[in-house]
Amino acid sequence: MQRIVVATRGSALALSQTSRVMELMQRAAPQYRFDRLVVRTRADLDQSLLGAEEEGAFVRELEFALREGTADMAVHHFKDVPPALLAGLVIPAIPFRGDAREAFVSTRYPHLLSLPNGATIATRGLRRRAQLLAINPTWRFSEVWGSFDRRLLRLKDGTIDGMVLAAYGLDALNYGIKERIPFARMLPAAAQGAIALECREEDRILRDILSSLDEPRVRAVCVAERAFFQGVFGGYRVPAGVHGEILDDRLFLEGLLALPDGSLVHRASIEGPLFAPEILGNRLARAILGAGGLEGLAHRL
Known part of the structure; x- marks a missing residue:
């Protein structure tokens, strides 16, 4: 049986997404065996890169694995994929998208607007902070980086009042959400919650398999x-x-x-x-x- 190697990051969220993708792949091409390869990206190895929000920090090492032939395909959160792929690589499939909304989680408060003046919110990114400050300019922020599972640990240390994260990630980890913040209050990042499958352009057989999983309407929205x-x-x-x-x-x-x-x-x-x-x-x-x-x-x- 021919083997196809699927590259992924090693976070709990990435592994959950990749397991779902591999189930879809196995149904689409039962004649192949799909093996997972965990690749550590720059963002995994050096948390300081996350503070700089470096483009491609979650993606490039997976693409290098494709270029070098260590892996045959890679699973990405489409939000993290830079506009320009490495030469010779393509994205034949956007197979599904989870909840694109932002989510509020807290051990103290039931929903976002129940936070008092001066509350401390753990989140990251200019986009989230600007929209939260537009709701309440007295709120303060605490940096939170790393994988979803690492970020959620901050809820237990007693230093924050709540956290704003992508709902799709919390859903994948079966983590309880206090509030799914409506789009009227907060807009997400482009392609948030969508999964992208990448492979070598020259691998026509694998491209055809992946293309069969593509959801054109999801792709159109993400594009x-x-x-x-x-x-x-x-x-x-x-x-x-x-x-x-x-x-x-x-x-x-x-x-x-x-x-x-x-x-x-x-x-x-x-x-x-x-x-x-x-x-x-x-x-x-x-x-x-x-x-x-x-x-x-x-x-x-």
Whole structure:
């Protein structure tokens, strides 16, 4: 039986996602044996890189394994994948997406808005902080880095009042969520909760297998969201959020751009046909950059 090696990070969340992917792969190609290869990324080896939010910190070592032939395919959280893949690599499948919302967890408070003035929230990223400060400018923040399982340990040390994390990760770990924060209150990162499968472009047989798992509607939404992020230089360097959904074969996209202190948050939305998601994301980025007093923000940060 021919063997296909599946590269993944070693966190509890990554292993959970990869197990689900391997089950799908086994059903799609029962003639193959799928073996897991745990790869430690730069972010796993050096936590200081997380503070800098280095692009590709969760991904590049998995891609090197593909390029070197150590692995045949890799499983990524699509949010972590840089816009440019390494040469010779492709993403044939976005097989599923979990809950894209942000989630609030706490051992003290039932929901986000029950936090008092001056409360300390553990979270990371300009995007989350800016949106939280827009809700309550007195809230304070504590840095929290590392894998989901490591971050959740902070809830037990008594130094924080709550934590904001991606809901999809908590769901994968079967961790109790106090509140799933509605999109009207907080927008997520582009492609948050979506899983991307990557392989070598030249491996036509594996590409065909992976392509059979692709969900075109999920891919279209993620492509639009990522195009918006690129259009505003979004992600870690700029407080930007975005969420898309498909209704009646139309793609609806909402995005935001904010000042880091939350004093100004501008939202805009757009809709268009499913066949041009990248164009739609770019159009929304251009519209939001020129509105709400935020023009030039992305270039200044």
